[in-house]
Amino acid sequence: xxxxxxxxxxxxxxxxxxxxxxxxxxxxxxxxxxxxxxxxxxxxxxxxxxxxxxxxxxxxxxxxxxxxxxxxxxxxxxxxxxxxxxxxxxxxxxxxxxxxxxxxxxxxxxxxxxxxxxxxxxxxxxxxxxxxxxxxxxxxxxxxxxxxxxxxxxxxxxxxxxxxxxxxxxxxxxxxxxxxxxxxxxxxxxxxxxxxxxxxxxxxxxxxxxxxxxxxxxxxxxxxxxxxxxxxxxxxxxxxxxxxxxxxxxxxxxxxxxxxxxxxxxxxxxxxxxxxxxxxxxxxxxxxxxxxxxxxxxxxxxxxxxxx
Amino acid sequence: xxxxxxxxxxxxxxxxxxxxxxxxxxxxxxxxxxxxxxxxxxxxxxxxxxxxxxxxxxxxxxxxxxxxxxxxxxxxxxxxxxxxxxxxxxxxxxxxxxxxxxxxxxxxxxxxxxxxxxxxxxxxxxxxxxxxxxxxxxxxxxxxxxxxxxxxxxxxxxxxxxxxxxxxxxxxxxxxxxxxxxxxxxxxxxxxxxxxxxxxxxxxxxxxxxxxxxxxxxxxxxxxxxxxxxxxxxxxxxxxxxxxxxxxxxxxxxxxxxxxxxxxxxxxxxxxxxxxxxxxxxxxxxxxxxxxxxxxxxxxxxxxxxxxxxxxxxxxxxxxxxxxxxxxxxxxxxxxxxxxxxxxxxxxxxxxxxxxxxxxxxxxxxxxxxxxxxxxxxxxxxxxxxxxxxxxxxxxxxxxxxxxxxxxxxxxxxxxxxxxxxxxxxxxxxxxxxxxxxxxxxxxxxxxxxxxxxxxxxxxxxxxxxxxxxxxxxxxxxxxxxxxxxxxxxxxxxxxxxxxxxxxxxxxxxxxxxxxxxxxxxxxxxxxxxxxxxxxxxxxxxxxxxxxxxx
Numbered sequence: 001x002x003x004x005x006x007x008x009x010x011x012x013x014x015x016x017x018x019x020x021x022x023x024x025x026x027x028x029x030x031x032x033x034x035x036x037x038x039x040x041x042x043x044x045x046x047x048x049x050x051x052x053x054x055x056x057x058x059x060x061x062x063x064x065x066x067x068x069x070x071x072x073x074x075x076x077x078x079x080x081x082x083x084x085x086x087x088x089x090x091x092x093x094x095x096x097x098x099x100x101x102x103x104x105x106x107x108x109x110x111x112x113x114x115x116x117x118x119x120x121x122x123x124x125x126x127x128x129x130x131x132x133x134x135x136x137x138x139x140x141x142x143x144x145x146x147x148x149x150x151x152x153x154x155x156x157x158x159x160x161x162x163x164x165x166x167x168x169x170x171x172x173x174x175x176x177x178x179x180x181x182x183x184x185x186x187x188x189x190x191x192x193x194x195x196x197x198x199x200x201x202x203x204x205x206x207x208x209x210x211x212x213x214x215x216x217x218x219x220x221x222x223x224x225x226x227x228x229x230x231x232x233x234x235x236x237x238x239x240x241x242x243x244x245x246x247x248x249x250x251x252x253x254x255x256x257x258x259x260x261x262x263x264x265x266x267x268x269x270x271x272x273x274x275x276x277x278x279x280x281x282x283x284x285x286x287x288x289x290x291x292x293x294x295x296x297x298x299x300x301x302x303x304x305x306x307x308x
Numbered sequence: 309x310x311x312x313x314x315x316x317x318x319x320x321x322x323x324x325x326x327x328x329x330x331x332x333x334x335x336x337x338x339x340x341x342x343x344x345x346x347x348x349x350x351x352x353x354x355x356x357x358x359x360x361x362x363x364x365x366x367x368x369x370x371x372x373x374x375x376x377x378x379x380x381x382x383x384x385x386x387x388x389x390x391x392x393x394x395x396x397x398x399x400x401x402x403x404x405x406x407x408x409x410x411x412x413x414x415x416x417x418x419x420x421x422x423x424x425x426x427x428x429x430x431x432x433x434x435x436x437x438x439x440x441x442x443x444x445x446x447x448x449x450x451x452x453x454x455x456x457x458x459x460x461x462x463x464x465x466x467x468x469x470x471x472x473x474x475x476x477x478x479x480x481x482x483x484x485x486x487x488x489x490x491x492x493x494x495x496x497x498x499x500x501x502x503x504x505x506x507x508x509x510x511x512x513x514x515x516x517x518x519x520x521x522x523x524x525x526x527x528x529x530x531x532x533x534x535x536x537x538x539x540x541x542x543x544x545x546x547x548x549x550x551x552x553x554x555x556x557x558x559x560x561x562x563x564x565x566x567x568x569x570x571x572x573x574x575x576x577x578x579x580x581x582x583x584x585x586x587x588x589x590x591x592x593x594x595x596x597x598x599x600x601x602x603x604x605x606x607x608x609x610x611x612x613x614x615x616x617x618x619x620x621x622x623x624x625x626x627x628x629x630x631x632x633x634x635x636x637x638x639x640x641x642x643x644x645x646x647x648x649x650x651x652x653x654x655x656x657x658x659x660x661x662x663x664x665x666x667x668x669x670x671x672x673x674x675x676x677x678x679x680x681x682x683x684x685x686x687x688x689x690x691x692x693x694x695x696x697x698x699x700x701x702x703x704x705x706x707x708x709x710x711x712x713x714x715x716x717x718x719x720x721x722x723x724x725x726x727x728x729x730x731x732x733x734x735x736x737x738x739x740x741x742x743x744x745x746x747x748x749x750x751x752x753x754x755x756x757x758x759x760x761x762x763x764x765x766x767x768x769x770x771x772x773x774x775x776x777x778x779x780x781x782x783x784x785x786x787x788x789x790x791x792x793x794x795x796x797x798x799x800x801x802x803x804x805x806x807x808x809x810x811x812x813x814x815x816x817x818x819x820x821x822x823x824x825x826x827x828x829x830x831x832x833x834x835x836x837x838x839x840x841x842x843x844x845x846x847x848x849x850x851x852x853x854x855x856x857x858x859x
Contacts, residue, residue, distance in 0.1 A: 032743025035448070037373075038760070040750070040780040042451050044443040044467040052446060082366045083519030084540065092540040148572060156576050163577035164568055165542070253568040255541030268743050 034079035075275035080267035086275035093257030097244030104180035116191025138185025147178040147251040164253035195226040235291030239284040363567040368518030369505040373448040385505040385531040392843040410491025417482040420553040423534040430478035459487040490800040498765040532853040559856035584836040595647040606649035609829035611762030616784040630821040632692040636730040638682035650827040652680035657768040658828035663807040676818040700732030706755040711745035786822035
């Protein structure tokens with residue numbers, strides 16, 4: 001078991017290194033730089049800026065300096081918010097994004113999974129059609145449309161939600177709803193199809209034949225197995241949702257870190273792009289690892305580290 | 309173990325179902341609770357709710373180079389003078405005197421304090437200005453010293469001269485003497501710009517790279533308001549500064565600024581009464597707001613939107629060809645489509661500059677035969693035919709390059725259509741992401757590329773001088789010795805002579821037609837009628853120093 005974790009951690013570190021390297025090299029190879037301005041910056045100032053941020057050093061040197069910083073969790077200064085470090089951006093942005101993401105995740109789990117199960121159990125009944133109709137809608141309507149509609153109706157027409165910000169508890173309603181819409185629908189659909197699949201399995205028939213109560217069949221045998229694909233999806237989804245969404249954060253004016261993913265690319269803010277990407281990647285890898293551990297609990301046949 | 313787990317799962321499910329029931333009830337309980345967090349105007353406190361726009365990169369006056377930062381700085385700092393709607397008011401300087409030869413400007417400073425209560429003297433200005441010039445400070449706006457004509461300033465900016473030779477001296481605690489290379493009529497109004505606002509040395513040195521300005525504990529300032537909180541990506545709060553020299557005329561108790569860069573959200577919040585002042589509105593709303601809403605304001609901005617010919621290419625060598633393309637577009641139609649009150653541009657200098665006789669430069673200059681509508685299409689066709697391309701036959705297809713944005717795309721599509729129908733010339737459209745576009749344009753890898761220029765001081769020279777040979781922003785690579793000579797002359801002349809030279813320069817420029825002027829920019833804003841007494845500088849910076857809120 002310990003050997004397994006050591007292997008996993010080692011492979012995670014290698015993945016992170018590859019991601020860092022790729023982001024680092026790719027960003028620097030596209031045209032434009034962090035100090036490209038409509039009104040060109042005087043040469044002397046540009047020189048100072050490049051020196052200051054070590055951008056005049058050879059690429060490999062910059063790279064090793066960056067890795068050195070990374071090891072000590074120092075992601076460097078942001079070029080586009082002077083006087084602010086990438087660590088500051090993550091420290092200030094992540095909690096806001098994560099809070100919205102966490103509420104959205106809770107919503108997704110407590111609504112998505114039960115709705116999927118109910119749908120599967122009442123297959124081809126009106127409730128199934130209703131849930132699947134809503135779920136299809138949720139999957140196809142893009143989040144920015146949903147966000148705009150929420151603001152238009154709940155903040156504009158009804159005036160029961162604030163138009164922007166997450167300074168009051170109600171401020172969370174809009175962003176959480178808009179953020180969870182897609183995944184909630186997806187989870188409901190996934191749960192339903194996986195549940196239907198499981199219900200057709202031989203062991204369910206056997207369980208029923210053995211005279212187990214329907215309740216026991218469903219809860220003890222069916223759901224647990226049906227949840228495996230759902231858990232597989234939930235892991236990476238949580239990583240993506242907790243690190244923020246550019247669209248949702250922009251529309252609801254949430255001070256999260258999701259927007260840095262996009263804005264920093266436009267600004268050629270090399271350190272921010274790389275830093276945020278590494279943070280996201282690390283979080284993602286961690287979530288995937290947690291999913292693997294969760295498998296073991298849901299289905300004891302899956303034993304970690306004994307794949308061979 | 310297995311039993312326990314399944315039990316837990318069942319428990320979790322039932323809890324979630326219960327929670328689900330609880331959740332469905334929520335909407336009915338929400339309306340009551342929402343009434344309370346209607347923040348701000350508690351009692352008699354007058355707090356302005358303002359959308360700053362994007363989270364400013366910095367709010368250190370010396371380092372700032374962006375309008376959102378400038379808007380905040382204009383509330384927290386005070387320069388020697390304050391400009392409102394084009395008029396100069398005394399700021400920290402009580403009075404000033406320009407010497408006979410125009411080469412020395414002496415400012416008499418009032419006795420005033422920093423927000424921490426310490427005295428503000430002429431030495432603070434000397435320190436702040438030298439900090440701005442110093443390449444070690446790396447202020448992106450240090451190029452502006454070129455236009456001040458301050459003795460020795462550009463040498464320092466270019467890393468060649470010594471700080472000791474700079475013509476800025478505090479002759480005593482309250483007298484600031486500024487020496488100029490050439491007489492510069494606009495110098496006093498230019499000094500109202502944020503780059504020239506004073507900063508306190510001990511604050512600046514307490515946190516590197518302007519971080520002090522966003523830290524309420526360190527952000528000592530001298531303006532009408534002082535920073536009380538700053539949250540990255542969220543907003544800031546300002547409180548009235550009791551130490552401000554003119555504090556008795558500051559009516560607001562504070563300002564709550566938010567950073568919303570999504571226009572639709574900001575507009576919704578304004579309509580809900582959550583915001584009093586928003587700097588932009590969704591484009592789709594502009595025509596209606598212009599027509600119906602008296603609280604919607606459109607101001608001219610001192611800038612021009614245009615297209616650059618790449619004069620390094622053979623295809624643009626014939627001035628008749630360039631003229632033909634410039635005459636073939638209907639500027640009024642473009643402006644009507646954009647519908648934000650923009651002014652069609654026949655020349656390069658926008659409305660808003662007064663010449664020595666007090667006449668508007670833009671109006672006096674006239675149109676140089678360049679139409680604002682589509683009335684000269686026949687002339688354009690004739691010019692193109694004379695140049696050897698009757699009905700556009702034989703003229704190479706070329707690419708219109710612009711940076712990715714809805715607005716730019718609209719303009720590009722319109723002129724593409726106009727070139728096609730009016731001249732019979734086919735073009736392709738290409739858009740590039742902003743940073744890529746700037747690089748492409750700078751290296752001259754284009755045929756026809758969008759350009760835009762906004763100036764930061766009250767003289768048409770700021771616009772015309774970018775097309776002198778070798779200027780970093782001369783994207784068409786226009787080079788005309790006579791034009792260069794005229795602008796050099798403009799730099800050292802004053803009054804009528806100065807403006808005559810500039811009129812002549814613009815005439816020469818349009819005769820050579822290295823760019824296609826399209827329109828002059830405008831600045832729009834939506835302001836609640838509750839907010840009274842607000843103002844803005846001609847350069848587009850908002851001013852709440854004498855604003856108040858009424859019921």
